[in-house]
Amino acid sequence: MMGNDLDSITGALADLTAPAAPGLADRIFGSWLAAPSRLGAAFVAFTGAGVQFVRSAESVRGDAGAFAEAYRDRFGRPLRPADRAPAGLLGALRGTSAASLQLDLRGLSDFERDVLTATSRIPAGQTRPYGWVAREAGRPRAVRAVGTVLARNPVPLLVPCHRVVRADGLLGDYMFGSAHKEQLLRAEQGNVDEVAALARQGVHFVGSDTTGVVCFPTCPHARRITLAHRHGFRTVGAALVSGYRPCRYCRPAAEVIPAHPDAGSDR
DNA sequence: CCCGTGACACTCC
C-alpha cells in the first residue's frame, strides 16, 4: 500500500475543498492519469464510481490530448488531471492484483455489461472462445455481437478481452493488435504454443481418461494431464460421446445440453 | 425502422 500521512492530509483537504457530492463532479468531468501497464504506458480515465476508460499510450500515439478527445467522443465530457490513482488500479494494470478495482460501467447496455462480466471471469493465462462468452452472457447465439462489444471494450487489460479467442485456435483480433494479444497471454504463462500445435491437428479440447473430464486446452486441469492419459478432441460432442463430461471449472459446454432441435419457427 | 456492419462459427466442397 502507498498510504502515508501526507496522502491522508491532502486527501482530507481535498474533501474539505470539494464538499459537493462526488456524483456532481462526475457529471462535469472525468479524471485522468497515465500509468505503467503490461502494454507500456497507458492512459486511464475514471470517476468516483470507478475506472471508465483505458487505452494504451501507443494506441493514441502517446498523445494525452487524443486520449481525452476519444473519451469526450464517447462519454460527452472533458477530462481533468487526477492527483491520485483509484485503489487497485496500478496493480491491475500491471497484472499482479486483479481484484478489488472498481469499474464504472454506467452507460453500457445490459448485453455489454454481461459480456464484460463473463470475460472478466476468464483467469489469467487461460482463453475462452467468443461463443463461450456469448453463452456465459446468456445469449448463446450472439457470438458476433460479443466480438462487437469486445472491440469497443472501454477498459481493456482490466477486463481481459485479450483472453477471448477464436474457436478454431487462432487468437483472433485485438483492439491493440493481435501481436499484443499474444504478448499478454505469454506474459500470463498461457500455453500459447501448445494450443496452437493442438489446433493444427484439429484438437480444440483435451480430456483425461482417468478422470473422464474434458477441458479447454488452457484449463489448468487440462495442462496437468500426463501425456499417457491425454486425449484430444475436435469437439466437445466427440468427447461426450466417448463418455467424458465437461470440466466444471472451464465449462467447455453447458452443463445442461440445450439441444432443442426445432426452435427455428418461433414467434 | 430498415439496413449495413463486425475482434465469430459452422458447413461444405
Added chain:
DNA sequence: TGGAGTGCCACGG
C-alpha cells in the same frame, strides 16, 4: 484441409 459462403445477433445511422 482450408477458404469461401452463409447464418447470426446487437447496435448505430
